[in-house]
Amino acid sequence: MEIPWMKAGTADEGATALVMASRFRLRSAWRSPVFLVHSMRLWWQARRSPGALGLSLRASPFKGTFWTLSAWTDRKALYAYARANPHGAVMKRIRPWTEDSVFRFWELPVAELPRNPSGGRDLWADGIERLDRPEET
Numbered sequence: 512m513e514i515p516w517m518k519a520g521t522a523d524e525g526a527t528a529l530v531m532a533s534r535f536r537l538r539s540a541w542r543s544p545v546f547l548v549h550s551m552r553l554w555w556q557a558r559r560s561p562g563a564l565g566l567s568l569r570a571s572p573f574k575g576t577f578w579t580l581s582a583w584t585d586r587k588a589l590y591a592y593a594r595a596n597p598h599g600a601v602m603k604r605i606r607p608w609t610e611d612s613v614f615r616f617w618e619l620p621v622a623e624l625p626r627n628p629s630g631g632r633d634l635w636a637d638g639i640e641r642l643d644r645p646e647e648t
Contacts, residue, residue: 512570514554516580516631518624519563526621528564528582529589532638536610537575546608547572549601550579556598557581562588565624567631575610580631580638582624615641 522528537546547570554568566581583589592598615638625631 514568515628516567516625518565519558522584522621524622527618528621529585530582530617530619532615532642533579534613534642535577537608538610540575542608543572543575553598560592613642
């Protein structure tokens, strides 16, 4: 299941975006329905958050694995969203349900962000590749 890339806000074409990819693996796929409901709530929150430039969500509920892909004007905007409710409260609730979670961050010129739902494929491929390799130290 996927919610394709959706443009959220705007930024100067010459600016740099902060891109974040995340993957959550649940301890039990039985938690997937509730996790998916929470994921949708947080997706709606992110879409309306100041500094959000675009986002997408993927889920493999039967495997208990969920991915997010988002772009932000900067870390300050991303962290403001992460601390705000419902995100802050939901993360505290679901953290014990996760076996592991992985986050990757990188910068990309705003002009290179997808402009339509089908344009997110390349960004997803980059994000999945980054999530699958060990974190650089």
